[in-house]
Amino acid sequence: xxxxxxxxxxxxxxxxxxxxxxxxxxQIEIGDFNSFxxxxxxxxxxxxxxxxxxxxxxxxxxxxxxxxxACGRVxxxxxxxxxxxxxxxxxxxxxxxxxxxxxxxxxxGTVRIGNYCWIGARAxxxxxxxxxxxxxxxxxxxxxxxxxxxxxxxxxxxxxLQQLVPVAEY
Numbered sequence: 001x002x003x004x005x006x007x008x009x010x011x012x013x014x015x016x017x018x019x020x021x022x023x024x025x026x027q028i029e030i031g032d033f034n035s036f037x038x039x040x041x042x043x044x045x046x047x048x049x050x051x052x053x054x055x056x057x058x059x060x061x062x063x064x065x066x067x068x069x070a071c072g073r074v075x076x077x078x079x080x081x082x083x084x085x086x087x088x089x090x091x092x093x094x095x096x097x098x099x100x101x102x103x104x105x106x107x108x109g110t111v112r113i114g115n116y117c118w119i120g121a122r123a124x125x126x127x128x129x130x131x132x133x134x135x136x137x138x139x140x141x142x143x144x145x146x147x148x149x150x151x152x153x154x155x156x157x158x159x160x161l162q163q164l165v166p167v168a169e170y
Contacts, residue, residue: 012058027051027070031058031078039065045091057115062086072108080113083121083139088113092127114149134164 005011009025012032020040022028027044029052040062044053053070057078064084068074071091090111094104109128113119117131120139131137132149141158150164 010052024049024053027053028056029054030056031060033059034062035060036062036066037064037084041067041069043067043069045071063121071106072110074111076113077115077117077133079115080117080119082119083123085122086119086124088125090127134166136164 004022004025007025009022009028009030011030014032015030015034017036017040018038020036020042022042023046024044027049028042034056042054053072054068054074056076059079060076060082062082066082066086067088069087069089069091074088074090088111090109092107093101094107095101096104107127111125111127112130113125114131114133114135116133117135117137119125119137120141122139123137123141123143125137125143129143130146131143132147132151134150135147136152137143137158138154140156141154142156143153144157147153147160150166151160152162152164153159154161
C-alpha cells in the first residue's frame with residue numbers, strides 16, 4: 001500500500017493488499033483496516049478523471065481474485081465480506097448488428113453496496129445495482145437489479161429468497 005500511496009492512492013490506516021493490481025490510483029479511495037487477499041484488482045477506466053471512481057469504506061474483507069471494474073462509480077460501505085472470484089462492474093458494453101462492441105460506447109452507471117453485506121464466492125454484481133445494508137448474495141449469483149436492506153438473494157439472475165428481520169441492537 002505504501003507504494004500505491006506514493007503514486008496517488010488515497011488510503012486510510014492499516015490496510016493490507018497481497019499482490020493486487022490497481023491503476024489510475026488517484027481515482028481510488030480506501031478507508032481503514034481493509035484486507036485485500038491475493039489477486040484483487042481495483043480497475044478504474046483508463047481515462048483522466050478528477051473524481052473518485054472506486055470508494056471503499058472501512059473494515060472490509062476481500063478474498064482472492066476480486067475485480068472492481070469502474071467506468072462510472074463503485075461505492076462499498078463498511079464491514080462487508082467478499083468471497084473469492086467476485087466481479088463488480090458499473091458498466092455494460094453496447095452492441096449492434098454487424099458492429100464491433102469495441103466501436104460502440106459503454107453504458108455507464110453506478111454500483112452501491114451498503115454496510116455489513118456478505119457477498120458469496122463467484123458472485124457477479126452488475127451496473128446500476130444498489131444493495132442495502134445487511135444483504136447476503138449467494139455464491140454464483142448474478143445481481144442485475146437493486147435490493148433493500150436485509151435481502152438474501154441467489155440465482156441467475158438473482159432473485160429474493162428471504163427478507164431478514166432487523167436484530168435489535170443492545
